[in-house]
Amino acid sequence: MSNLNEIPEEEMTVDLDLEDGRKVTCAVVTIFEVKGKDYIALLPMVDEEDDLYGEVWLYGYSENPDDPNEEPELISIEDDDEYEAVADAFDEYLDTQEFDEIIED
Numbered sequence: 001m002s003n004l005n006e007i008p009e010e011e012m013t014v015d016l017d018l019e020d021g022r023k024v025t026c027a028v029v030t031i032f033e034v035k036g037k038d039y040i041a042l043l044p045m046v047d048e049e050d051d052l053y054g055e056v057w058l059y060g061y062s063e064n065p066d067d068p069n070e071e072p073e074l075i076s077i078e079d080d081d082e083y084e085a086v087a088d089a090f091d092e093y094l095d096t097q098e099f100d101e102i103i104e105d
Helices: 080-105
Strands: 011-018 024-036 037-044 057-062 073-075
Touching: 011 037, 024 080, 037 080, 057 080
Parallel strands: none
Antiparallel strands: 011 024, 024 037, 037 057, 057 073
16 A cells, blocks of 8 residues: 655645645645546645644646646635535545555555
8 A cells, every 4th residue: 555645756746835834845646627627636745743744635726728837726625515526536536546556566
């Protein structure tokens, strides 16, 4: 079973400014679609002692198709039902990844 906190260095990252003033670099776990909208799963790259360790953050995700160099937009998911659907889809993604790893072994 893989540990989400062991993301290879060549993976894409995103820097987020938190409300408490900290800046956190997050690994992009995956970008996925739910009901025609794109979402992104981010894993804070922090030490085990940090209270953020092991958390995964889910956001809406939007890219400008006319300008691939423009920074993608991360959108907070405010609606509880939408968040639950996104979290369920991410859990299914994780289940698929674990199954794929078992098959590859």
